[in-house]
Amino acid sequence: MKKKICVPRVLKNVSYVLFPIFITILCILIIGLTYPIEKNNQSYFETNRFAEEYAYEIFNAVDAVNYLKDDKTTNIYSYYYVDTEQLDNNAIATEINYYYEYNGSNVKWLIIDNNTKKAYTNLDYSIQTSNIESIKNTIMQNGITWNYENEEISTNINKLSNSEYIKKGIVKRIESSEKESNEQNNNIQNYTIYTAVLDNLEYADEIAFNKILYDTFSSVSRQSLVLIPILIILIIILVPIIVVGVGKSAKSEEIKLNWYDKILVEIALFIAIFIAGIGVCFMATISGANTVATFVLGMSVMGVGILIIYLSCILFFETIVKRLKTHTFLKTTFAYWVYVRLKKFLDDMKITKKLILYFILFIVANLICFGIMWSDGFPGIVLSIILYIVTYSYISKRVKSFVKIKSAINDLYKGNTELNLKEEDFTTEMKGTSKEINDIAGGLSNAIEERLKSERLKTELITNVSHDIKTPLTSIINYIDLLKKEGIDSIKAEEYLNILDSKSQRLKKLTEDLVEASKASSGAIKLNIEKLNVNELIKQVSGEFEDKFKAHKLEEIITLPEHDVYINADSRYMYRVLENMYSNISKYALEGTRVYTDIIENDLSIMIQLKNVSKQKLNISVDELMQRFVRGDASRNTEGSGLGLSIASSLTDLQQGKFNIYLDGDLFKVTIEFEKK
Amino acid sequence: MYNILVCDDDKEIVKAIEIYLSKEGYNILKAYDGMEALEILKNNDDIQLIILDIMMPKLDGIETASIIRKEKSIPIIMLSAKSEDYDKISGLNNGADDYVTKPFNPLELIARVNSQIRRYTSLGSMVKKEKNDNIFRSGDLVINDSTKTVEVDGKEVKLTPTEYNILKFLTKNKGIVYSIEQIYENVWEEESYGAENIIAVHIRHIREKIEINPREPKYLKVIWGIGYKIENLD
Structure with missing residues (x-):
């Protein structure tokens, strides 16, 4: 099977390799371009930089000799050797002090103190010869040489064109050092100095290092300036290539997170720093190198150290990019971790405890602000203002939530179940409550809907049943009528026919009333509300029933207000209410009594009041009377369905009126009250 | 002698109506569903009134009335157990001239039949609406x-x-x-x-x-x- 290659991943890895290379080249270019070069095509040894360095070395040597001369036992440098052997020479020196530098130096010297006739050198002990001339020769043969004697400087070749500069540098340094030490006798004029720089620069000292730098940077030509923007662009291009490639693999589309990508960002950073630390340790093990071999070793150790540091950087960079890509960066920070736990702690806290906590926090913050105000003035005032604004917004948010909850409950109480509270509109403390209220509203609205639905179904059922009853009833009524007209000889048969007739008529009335009662109580009635004149209404209705009242020897006494009074109601259904009441009166009122109809005008309402004396004893409660199918006489013998009161009451309720019945002995009183318009 | 078409799926009701209206001197044609009524109307031009039940098999009264209305202006009295306002309006909107609910009062039905017949037959003479202030x-x-x-x-x-x-x-x-x-x-x-x-x-x-x-x-x-x-x- 062909191995899949994930192109972005490969590009990324290549970029990781190219990145440090480009950066290095860029650095060299930039440093090289800014590196001061005195003259074009100048050798390092011709530069003032070298002269400076050389002078410094010589100065150090003179300095060392000064100390050695004064105190033979003092270890100024860690390693030096004093040879007390007398030199069999007529020459100046009687004594050679061997000065040995651990790291080794490319600058070799022989210094002869003209006063004490002692000689000092840093030549290797092994090449040391017994006489001073040979040492002198060794040095002079060994490279670029320089000789200072009696304030005269002689150099071997033009390589040291800057010899005057070097001498001045040394003299200046020594003089300044003498000023500090106030030792007049240590004058450089008493010394004869032979010195040389090793041509091959075999020791890795400052001079050797600076020569490498000089050779590298001075080779950077001015024309390579154009490379800088190109490199910068390349580096800038590498960054997105790396970012795109991070987390990609040939196996799956998704970015896979390992354990390192899941731990807290701060811990990941700590681990990366720890790894980088290992790299730094590696580098720290490099001490000065005195040979090319140790230098190469040191360089490789340093390379490994830098590589470790670079890899640790990549490790941390990749995890950050992966986290950003999978949107888990913020969530894996320590700050977020703390935030989540703190929030949970506060959310779980009882509101009363929280109040105390916040109150204490407020007081503490306030005291701090006062403290700052007392000591610093203005910043304290600013902090106080910020504190108060924060506190106010905190409180006002909660108060708003509370007000919303309050109004929602009020809506619920008024019967509005369409609340749709949004949880995000509430503060944490009220979120749960808002959801609960929503649920209550939902439950309530369901219950109401269910009830309406069942009432509607009931009404529908009753209507349908009544249709089915009405058809056979039509035949019964018609054929009874036909039978009556046919004429029957038997008197008894005629009596029976009359009973059939009245009962079938009652059945008819009952079916009609049943439908109406169920409609009225379920509210399945369309109302046409208009402004009605109650005086007119009562006159009309009493006119309708005048003949019936007369037939039952009832006298109606009507008391109306002097001016017209109005209510808002449905004209037809208002008549149905009164018709039922009047027809009840004509049926159940005691014959020969008076019926009182009063319209009473109150401040806010109009009340129609009907009073009559019952024919039968009213051995029944008001509640029972209002129930369907109940009549004043429990026998159910008289005509009527027993639904009249129930229908009247339901219709009055539908029109926002109040229907009440009062019983006092045989006095039957009905009041119908409507809002005055 | 006026001809009246009575259409109801309840035969006894048709019979009872026939008895009542015959006594008033009308000739009755009987149908027991909407299709039958339309059939009779197609074959007989001399019909002055139709009494239609609403709930009938095959073709209900409302549909029958609206089909009749497309061609003829014969008065139609709807006779139905449906007594809701909605039913009455729907009947009258679909071509009925009058609406009587079951169980009906025979006298009322006769009066309405007489009224419709008078209107329909004397329409020509009634039209002489002379301009008279009195x-x-x-x-x-x-x-x-x-x-x-x-x-x-x-x-x-x-x-x-x-x-x-x-x-x-x-x-x-x-x-x-x-x-x-x-x-x-x-x-x-x-x-x-x-x-x-x-x-x-x-x-x-x-x-x-x-x-x-x-x-x-x-x-x-x-x-x-x-x-x-x-x-x-x-």
């Missing part, structure tokens, strides 16, 4: 002020002078609602004195005389809590 009318209610007579569906109605005056006032101003007080002041031409329900009594008497079913008046309408009016049927 004649007031709304639909088939005609008041002749010269002879002081009132006719409903071409049949004279006897009214007392007070009833006559009230009816004349309302018919003259048909379509307008008048309260008891206004009627009193206009008819008696004097100030009304409050608690007066005499007008309401008169109105009921008039209704009983001119309406087939006083509880569901066609001409003299009661608007409870507001007043009375003569419906403008022209």
Whole structure:
């Protein structure tokens, strides 16, 4: 099977390799371009930089000799050797002090103190010869040489064109050092100095290092300036290539997170720093190198150290990019971790405890602000203002939530179940409550809907049943009528026919009333509300029933207000209410009594009041009377369905009126009250 | 001899209607569903009235009526157990001229049949609506002020002078609602004195005389809590 290659991943890895290379080249270019070069095509040894360095070395040597001369036992440098052997020479020196530098130096010297006739050198002990001339020769043969004697400087070749500069540098340094030490006798004029720089620069000292730098940077030509923007662009291009490639693999589309990508960002950073630390340790093990071999070793150790540091950087960079890509960066920070736990702690806290906590926090913050105000003035005032604004917004948010909850409950109480509270509109403390209220509203609205639905179904059922009853009833009524007209000889048969007739008529009335009662109580009635004149209404209705009242020897006494009074109601259904009441009166009122109809005008309402004396004893409660199918006489013998009161009451309720019945002995009183318009 | 088509799926009801209407001198054609009724109508041009039930198999009364209406102007009386306002409106909108609910009062049905037949057959002679200032009318209610007579569906109605005056006032101003007080002041031409329900009594008497079913008046309408009016049927 062909191995899949994930192109972005490969590009990324290549970029990781190219990145440090480009950066290095860029650095060299930039440093090289800014590196001061005195003259074009100048050798390092011709530069003032070298002269400076050389002078410094010589100065150090003179300095060392000064100390050695004064105190033979003092270890100024860690390693030096004093040879007390007398030199069999007529020459100046009687004594050679061997000065040995651990790291080794490319600058070799022989210094002869003209006063004490002692000689000092840093030549290797092994090449040391017994006489001073040979040492002198060794040095002079060994490279670029320089000789200072009696304030005269002689150099071997033009390589040291800057010899005057070097001498001045040394003299200046020594003089300044003498000023500090106030030792007049240590004058450089008493010394004869032979010195040389090793041509091959075999020791890795400052001079050797600076020569490498000089050779590298001075080779950077001015024309390579154009490379800088190109490199910068390349580096800038590498960054997105790396970012795109991070987390990609040939196996799956998704970015896979390992354990390192899941731990807290701060811990990941700590681990990366720890790894980088290992790299730094590696580098720290490099001490000065005195040979090319140790230098190469040191360089490789340093390379490994830098590589470790670079890899640790990549490790941390990749995890950050992966986290950003999978949107888990913020969530894996320590700050977020703390935030989540703190929030949970506060959310779980009882509101009363929280109040105390916040109150204490407020007081503490306030005291701090006062403290700052007392000591610093203005910043304290600013902090106080910020504190108060924060506190106010905190409180006002909660108060708003509370007000919303309050109004929602009020809506619920008024019967509005369409609340749709949004949880995000509430503060944490009220979120749960808002959801609960929503649920209550939902439950309530369901219950109401269910009830309406069942009432509607009931009404529908009753209507349908009544249709089915009405058809056979039509035949019964018609054929009874036909039978009556046919004429029957038997008197008894005629009596029976009359009973059939009245009962079938009652059945008819009952079916009609049943439908109406169920409609009225379920509210399945369309109302046409208009402004009605109650005086007119009562006159009309009493006119309708005048003949019936007369037939039952009832006298109606009507008391109306002097001016017209109005209510808002449905004209037809208002008549149905009164018709039922009047027809009840004509049926159940005691014959020969008076019926009182009063319209009473109150401040806010109009009340129609009907009073009559019952024919039968009213051995029944008001509640029972209002129930369907109940009549004043429990026998159910008289005509009527027993639904009249129930229908009247339901219709009055539908029109926002109040229907009440009062019983006092045989006095039957009905009041119908409507809002005055 | 007028021919009436009675259509109901309940045979006994058709039979009963036949008995009642035969006594009035009508000839009855019988059908037991909508399709049958349409079939009879197709074969017989000499039919002056149709009585239609609504709930019937094959083709219901509403559909039958609307099919008949497309071709013929024969009066249709709907006869149904459905008594909701909605049903009545739907029946009248689909071509019915009248709507009687079951169980019906035979006398009422006969009166309505007579009324429809009179209207349908005498339509030609009724049309001579001569321009006469002394004649007031709304639909088939005609008041002749010269002879002081009132006719409903071409049949004279006897009214007392007070009833006559009230009816004349309302018919003259048909379509307008008048309260008891206004009627009193206009008819008696004097100030009304409050608690007066005499007008309401008169109105009921008039209704009983001119309406087939006083509880569901066609001409003299009661608007409870507001007043009375003569419906403008022209």
